[in-house]
Amino acid sequence: MSKSYPPMHKKVINVFMLSLTGLAALLVVSVLLFILGYLVWHGARSLNWAFFTQLPVPAGEKGGGMANAIVGSGKLLLLASAIGIPIGLLGGIYLAEFGKGPFSLAVRYTADLLNGVPSIVIGIFVYTLIVLPQHHFSGFAGGVALGIMMIPIALRSTDEFLRAVPNTLREGGLALGASKAQTVVTIIIPAAMQGIVTGIMLNLARVAGETAPLLFTAFGNQFWSSGWNGPTASLPVVIFNYAISPYEDWHRQAWAGGFVLLAGIFVTNIIARVLVSGRHSPARG
Amino acid sequence: MIRRCLLLAAFTASASAPLSAQQMNLTGAGSTFAAPLYQAWASDYAKLHPGTQINYQSIGSGGGIRQVISGTVDFGGTDSPMTNEQLAEAQSKLGTDVLHFPVALGGVVPIHNIPGVSKDLNFSGNVLAGIYLGKITKWNDPEIAKANPGVSLPANDIIVCHRSDGSGTTFIWADFLSKANPEWKSRVGAAASINWPVGIGGKGNEGVAGFVRQTPNSIGYVELIYAVQNKMTYGQVQNSAGKFVKADLNSVTMAAAGAVKSMPDDFRVSITNAPGAGAYPIASFTWMLLPRNPKDKTKAAALKAFLTWGITEGQKNAQALTYAPLAKQVVDKELAALTYLHY
Amino acid sequence: MASTVTTPPPMMGVKDAPEKLSLMERLKKGDEVAYLVTFASALTIILITCLLVQHLWVESALSRHAFGWKFLKTSTWDPVSDQYGALPFVYGTVLTALLGLVMAVPVGFGAAIFLAELAPRRVSNVLTFMIELLAAVPSVIYGLLGIFVMLPLLREYVVPVLQKTLGFLPIFKGTFYGVSYFSASCVLAIMIVPFIVSISREVLLAVPQAQREAMMALGATKWDVTWKSVVPYAQRGMIGSIFLALARALGETMAVTMVIGNVPAISASLFAPGYTIAAVIANEFTEATGDLYVSALIELALVLFAVTMIINALARLMMLGMKSQEVAH
Numbered sequence: 001m002s003k004s005y006p007p008m009h010k011k012v013i014n015v016f017m018l019s020l021t022g023l024a025a026l027l028v029v030s031v032l033l034f035i036l037g038y039l040v041w042h043g044a045r046s047l048n049w050a051f052f053t054q055l056p057v058p059a060g061e062k063g064g065g066m067a068n069a070i071v072g073s074g075k076l077l078l079l080a081s082a083i084g085i086p087i088g089l090l091g092g093i094y095l096a097e098f099g100k101g102p103f104s105l106a107v108r109y110t111a112d113l114l115n116g117v118p119s120i121v122i123g124i125f126v127y128t129l130i131v132l133p134q135h136h137f138s139g140f141a142g143g144v145a146l147g148i149m150m151i152p153i154a155l156r157s158t159d160e161f162l163r164a165v166p167n168t169l170r171e172g173g174l175a176l177g178a179s180k181a182q183t184v185v186t187i188i189i190p191a192a193m194q195g196i197v198t199g200i201m202l203n204l205a206r207v208a209g210e211t212a213p214l215l216f217t218a219f220g221n222q223f224w225s226s227g228w229n230g231p232t233a234s235l236p237v238v239i240f241n242y243a244i245s246p247y248e249d250w251h252r253q254a255w256a257g258g259f260v261l262l263a264g265i266f267v268t269n270i271i272a273r274v275l276v277s278g279r280h281s282p283a284r285g
Numbered sequence: 286m287i288r289r290c291l292l293l294a295a296f297t298a299s300a301s302a303p304l305s306a307q308q309m310n311l312t313g314a315g316s317t318f319a320a321p322l323y324q325a326w327a328s329d330y331a332k333l334h335p336g337t338q339i340n341y342q343s344i345g346s347g348g349g350i351r352q353v354i355s356g357t358v359d360f361g362g363t364d365s366p367m368t369n370e371q372l373a374e375a376q377s378k379l380g381t382d383v384l385h386f387p388v389a390l391g392g393v394v395p396i397h398n399i400p401g402v403s404k405d406l407n408f409s410g411n412v413l414a415g416i417y418l419g420k421i422t423k424w425n426d427p428e429i430a431k432a433n434p435g436v437s438l439p440a441n442d443i444i445v446c447h448r449s450d451g452s453g454t455t456f457i458w459a460d461f462l463s464k465a466n467p468e469w470k471s472r473v474g475a476a477a478s479i480n481w482p483v484g485i486g487g488k489g490n491e492g493v494a495g496f497v498r499q500t501p502n503s504i505g506y507v508e509l510i511y512a513v514q515n516k517m518t519y520g521q522v523q524n525s526a527g528k529f530v531k532a533d534l535n536s537v538t539m540a541a542a543g544a545v546k547s548m549p550d551d552f553r554v555s556i557t558n559a560p561g562a563g564a565y566p567i568a569s570f571t572w573m574l575l576p577r578n579p580k581d582k583t584k585a586a587a588l589k590a591f592l593t594w595g596i597t598e599g600q601k602n603a604q605a606l607t608y609a610p611l612a613k614q615v616v617d618k619e620l621a622a623l624t625y626l627h628y
Numbered sequence: 629m630a631s632t633v634t635t636p637p638p639m640m641g642v643k644d645a646p647e648k649l650s651l652m653e654r655l656k657k658g659d660e661v662a663y664l665v666t667f668a669s670a671l672t673i674i675l676i677t678c679l680l681v682q683h684l685w686v687e688s689a690l691s692r693h694a695f696g697w698k699f700l701k702t703s704t705w706d707p708v709s710d711q712y713g714a715l716p717f718v719y720g721t722v723l724t725a726l727l728g729l730v731m732a733v734p735v736g737f738g739a740a741i742f743l744a745e746l747a748p749r750r751v752s753n754v755l756t757f758m759i760e761l762l763a764a765v766p767s768v769i770y771g772l773l774g775i776f777v778m779l780p781l782l783r784e785y786v787v788p789v790l791q792k793t794l795g796f797l798p799i800f801k802g803t804f805y806g807v808s809y810f811s812a813s814c815v816l817a818i819m820i821v822p823f824i825v826s827i828s829r830e831v832l833l834a835v836p837q838a839q840r841e842a843m844m845a846l847g848a849t850k851w852d853v854t855w856k857s858v859v860p861y862a863q864r865g866m867i868g869s870i871f872l873a874l875a876r877a878l879g880e881t882m883a884v885t886m887v888i889g890n891v892p893a894i895s896a897s898l899f900a901p902g903y904t905i906a907a908v909i910a911n912e913f914t915e916a917t918g919d920l921y922v923s924a925l926i927e928l929a930l931v932l933f934a935v936t937m938i939i940n941a942l943a944r945l946m947m948l949g950m951k952s953q954e955v956a957h
Contacts, residue, residue, distance in 0.1 A: 005847055006847055006848065013851060014850055018742075018746060018851055021739065021741045021745075022742050022746065023738070024734070024735045024736075025738070025747070025755065027735060028736075028739045028762075028825060031818055032762050035762070035769075036761075038773060039769070058327075058328045059321040059325065061325075061328075086669070087669045087672050087673070089669075090666045090669035091669035091672065095670060103670075104670075106674065107670045107673060109944070110673055110677045112874075114673065114676065114680070115871075115875035116875035117932075117933065118879040118905070118909060119881065120909055121932075122680075124913070125683050125684075128683060128687075129683075135356050137357060151672075151673055151676070152875075155669075156868060157827060159868075160869075161831070163864070163865070164835075164862070180658075181658035181662035182658060194830065195827075195831070195834065198760070198826055198827070202760055202763050202826055204764075205763040205822075206763045209764050209765060209766035209767060209769075210767070211882060212881055215348075219312075219344075220340075222338075222341075231312060235766075236766045236767075239769065243769070243772055244488075244490065246490065246508070246510050246511040246607075247514055255769075258766060261764060261766060262764055265761060265764040266757075269757060269760065273757075344914050347916050351917065368917075444805065449890030449907075450910075451911065451912045451916060475708070477915040477916075477917075478707045478915060480706035480711075484891075485805060485889045485890070485891060486890025488771070488885045488890065492775070492886055495776070496805075499779065499780065500805055500806065
């Protein structure tokens with residue numbers, strides 16, 4: 001290779017564009033660090049053992065915590081994941097592996113549409129579907145609302161990541177005599193696993209921070225809720241209520257709550273990654 | 286993996302307290318303004334009556350009214366009384382009338398940020414209406430100057446801020462402007478959400494307060510509690526007796542006292558522009574909504590006891606949280622009305 | 629009698645090819661079951677969406693009959709006199725979503741390319757992890773940070789510069805009060821960037837090394853390899869991430885309403901306050917009483933759904949028009 005190849009202008013463009021991408025990454029990361037720092041700075045005072053173990057106390061009284069909201073969010077997200085992830089995952093598998101033609105197009109299109117519905121509208125929908133006939137609010141309704149919100153993202157991201165797996169792997173599997181289902185389960189999904197987990201975690205993160213759909217479904221609770229059949233407290237709703245209140249102490253607790261929510265998602269993400277890190281992806285560049 | 290999930294699920298289910306036989310769970314929803322009060326009451330009441338859990342969530346006065354009508358909650362909280370149409374709807378859907386009981390008082394105050402002006406300004410109802418109608422556009426308008434002699438007001442444009450979200454606070458503000466200014470009444474009217482002629486919409490008290498704080502030459506309105514808790518400066522408003530009154534717990538309570546003579550038996554009354562020299566004109570009750578003949582009589586009895594406690598003992602909480610307590614005449618009238626509920 | 633057909637010698641491990649599998653055998657192989665189960669899941673999403681649309685249609689009936697097509701053409705929104713029109717909200721929704729995308733997509737793609745192609749794997753993993761956390765920040769906190777941090781920043785530094793240099797353009801005219809279409813678009817851009825970065829990075833990483841090596845062997849620079857070989861291969865997935873981001877931008881409520889000014893009026897300037905459909909529903913639904921009022925709000929949700937349908941359809945048509953450079957799948 002002679003020294004003049006690639007030509008100088010290409011080298012310049014190379015450095016320039018690559019630096020731009022670096023800047024872009026830096027920009028995005030610094031925004032996150034700023035948000036995290038802000039939450040810690042303003043909420044740190046409220047983060048103590050009581051925050052994680054005690055029920056909220058009324059305004060004006062010192063202390064108290066968000067224990068019921070933390071557990072409540074956990075319960076709601078568990079139910080939402082149980083509804084949203086299987087349907088989305090399996091639907092995504094259909095689109096990537098079995099589907100062809102107008103039905104697949106309709107499903108992808110519909111998923112994008114459902115994704116764009118404001119979360120409050122989904123909340124109103126589930127309210128009419130579940131809360132009104134039952135005549136009471138429930139964690140079940142909240143979980144269903146969040147679950148419906150999870151389906152489109154789970155479906156589309158699974159679809160995209162499965163399709164990104166090269167066909168050579170599918171052909172290889174079939175050549176060995178495996179059925180389509182076996183190929184998908186044992187070869188394709190593991191190859192796309194990193195991406196699928198990314199999609200699920202992104203999904204969970206987005207849904208964990210949603211307030212509006214819970215206002216009319218899970219409602220909220222100052223106390224512990226038993227099971228999934230009664231009003232349930234959740235972190236985003238409590239954060240919302242505290243943030244817009246007049247009380248300074250509640251504002252600080254709201255920031256602290258935001259930090260705890262992020263920390264919870266962070267930990268869940270790590271756990272999920274560790275669980276799938278054993279699998280190797282042969283398609284990885 | 287599956288086992289871990291099952292264990293996690295079992296843990297979360299058991300982390301919730303099981304219901305004992307004497308447990309009384311009441312659910313309430315509505316006014317965001319009154320939420321801290323109901324929640325403080327619930328906490329104190331639970332200490333006196335262990336086993337009674339009163340869960341109140343703020344989803345807005347309109348939301349509270351709708352949930353009461355739908356029967357999904359046991360009681361509601363609202364900053365503006367139900368209309369006759371809503372009562373009729375409740376009658377047909379619930380099969381019973383809905384009663385209003387005032388539990389506390391609140392006020393709405395004008396906040397402003399004028400560079401060079403550190404004094405709290407005096408506003409008359411007509412001036413406020415003129416500003417919010419877009420007819421008074423500059424701070425040195427003669428109408429404003431007339432009420433504030435000795436204050437040098439700049440010739441800057443007034444930047445108006447109002448609430449974007451429907452709220453009882455807006456209703457009280459607009460209700461006062463309707464009473465003070467006929468043009469406002471015919472052009473805009475009073476409701477939780479209105480078609481504002483001018484101005485930016487801020488979400489919630491903190492949206493309006495934040496905007497006014499950051500924008501020179503702006504004016505807005507917030508709840509009295511919010512202004513006090515956040516140590517904001519706010520202006521005086523002229524009442525029906527012609528005096529410029531600053532909002533505080535005292536002047537708000539006086540507004541209620543002034544209205545008590547003409548209070549209807551169902552307590553659905555607006556006390557804006559109330560008579561009385563010391564009355565603050567932009568004040569309002571916040572009501573608790575109870576179905577008159579609910580299906581569950583034990584719950585109803587518990588609610589009645591809670592309400593009785595709230596309007597008597599509970600008024601101490603009110604002051605600590607910057608709600609104006611009910612005037613004694615109002616409480617007496619409510620207690621009398623409560624005796625007619627037989628459960 | 630000697631057979632005229634010679635059978636091939638038996639091969640190890642290969643069964644004689646069966647004429648036709650029985651139902652039980654087909655089920656055991658799993659393909660039928662897999663097909664049915666996954667098909668049912670895909671169908672579920674269509675069913676849920678249809679149910680949702682039917683619900684919106686029914687609940688908005690009062691308002692649709694009262695206003696008809698006028699609903700889409702008028703700009704008045706008056707709950708007191710029960711006059712409702714959707715135009716300013718549609719304008720605000722489309723404007724903020726598209727502007728948010730315009731800001732987020734280049735940054736998102738750039739960051740994804742950096743994280744997938746340039747950064748060492750560990751650094752890339754850690755940074756991506758953190759960027760994904762951005763998706764978990766509750767909307768209300770974005771809104772509060774928008775009010776406390778972003779609006780002053782825009783007011784002090786960004787907008788004056790823009791107005792000094794490009795102030796002659798109608799989109800940059802007018803006094804800037806902080807709350808505006810522009811502020812809302814900025815907040816939306818931050819909120820949707822994690823989706824673009826995260827998904828694009830994953831599809832870029834999935835591109836086979838052979839693609840890169842082919843171009844590198846020709847002596848191309850790293851950027852050329854990335855832009856001309858890797859990105860086209862990952863193109864469809866990256867564009868898919870835009871759809872996800874767009875959806876979030878169209879439906880975002882809390883953060884938008886705190887920084888957009890909530891004024892139902894149409895303005896050419898990006899610095900003017902505005903309103904979006906999701907924001908007005910979030911603001912007014914909890915307090916709305918009165919059947920026509922609630923019905924009008926639900927009709928707005930229906931209009932948003934229709935807007936989403938149109939934008940998505942247009943985007944898909946655009947994609948069909950684009951030449952796909954990916955290797956045959």
